[in-house]
Amino acid sequence: MNWLYSTAALCLLSAIVAGLLRILRGPTAADSMLAAQLFGTCGVAILLLLSKGLDWLVLQDIALVFALLAALAAVAFALRTWGGTER
């Protein structure tokens, strides 16, 4: 596996770990949720990098499902939780 891909994947994972701190600290619920959304994006990127690096096409399917379903939690949040705090 190309060192460039694996290093980039490692950096993205570090970004996720850094984002975890934002979830823990995040003053409002929206901060936490946006951090979780960022993880979805990072996850897609990691999967695509691994797919390219390992030459493993299945990972692209997983990235596709990830990208599709990450929106779901965001919508659930926007409708069910965020709308609730603004009552």
Add this chain to the structure above:
Amino acid sequence: MTDAMGIFDIMLALVLPWLGWRLLASPNLFRAVVLFISLGLLMSLAWVRLHAPDVALAEAAIGAGLTGALFLSALRRLERLRDSERRLDYAEKREEEQNLPPEKRRKSKPVAYVLALFLLSVFLLLLGGALLKTPVAPGRLGPAVAGQMGQSGVQSRVTAVLLNFRGYDTLLEVMVLFLAALGVWSLTRVRQTPQEKVPGPVLATLVRLLVPLMITVAGYLVWIGSSRAGGAFQGGAVLAAAGVLLLLANVTVVRQIPSTLLRWALVLGPLLFLLSAVACMSIGGNLLEYPRQSAGSWILLIESATAVSIGVTLAALYAGGRPHEPAAREAIVDKSADTKVKNGEGA
């Protein structure tokens, strides 16, 4: 090159338990749920690293998407059920303090706790020891499965195990899902959403774009399941995501689906699975022993029906109750009326 991936593995393996710890320790329930969604995502990456793409697909659909929506909606419902209006943050902490007097809360029973902790650690040490002692023989059943792939009718080994070699398990598993839906339906009704709440332009566009895409991807996953990662579970989960999105957007079409149709969709998969299992016997094989030449078609048929049923079941589980009958819809307006109806039925 390997080093970077090694660090990746170590980091992931360390972050997972840390995340678990933080999510249970967090005083804010909402934050715990968000951390849980992130945990699902990281688990999915871990499955990829462990060469389990099928599991990663299912986790991506269920762990990172559906479970999050499920928990967020349940949290919202709990919030709404609560007496007074409170901010989401620290609501739970306050509630615990309010409901239980301080001397009852954290009523220290140190002996019991220490004993529990001690037993827990002994148990875990034994478990860890057992894990260490387990002989590492890669692919114990792998060669056996690989040897029989020729007569399974599919190319994907996991699908072959799921629907052919151990089809019995999957049949029972589909039944478990069906039972879960049955349980939820017998417990509550769907809470009536206010009619005037129409989706805004952003949500409407999102639904219009995403739902057809999700349904297409679900079909693709079921189809591709015969040759590589994918299958009825993953396809069904993505289909359920489309259903959940429609439910969230409160689209009129979803509310007007006749409940008879819904019931048939719930039963379709388990019924077809069961019928084909019995049909195999009548042809001359054992239970779920498909005829060798047409095994692929049998599996595809069962998978398609099961995927539809799993999708509907998971969406119904998300909705969290049986749908209103058209006649009863007007009668039940608010929560108090709902509970009255329930009490009447219980009596």
Add this chain to the structure above:
Amino acid sequence: MSTIFLYNFSGLALFAIGLHGLIRSSHLLRKILAANLMSSGIFLIMIVGAYGPDQALIDPVPHAMVLTGILVSISTTAVALVLVCLVQETTNRALLLQKRKREQRGRTDA
């Protein structure tokens, strides 16, 4: 190769944390989260057990079992969440009733 087996301990730790949380936390929603953590830990251990350095050496049977397990765990979670909502609806709190019962028993004794 050996780093892969690190996930074994990760799974064990998740299971332990989940078990601890299940016993220790009072809110029912958190108990459900804890039970989910436990199942994640078990899945992790099972998949590590199936790992092989080569694609052909990977044992697909645990993979199939874990797939089934994920679906079962989400369905049980959904049922549990509905039950929690019902508990909150009837008792006005999402906690187990043990403490309140003890109070009532104390009152009748007195």
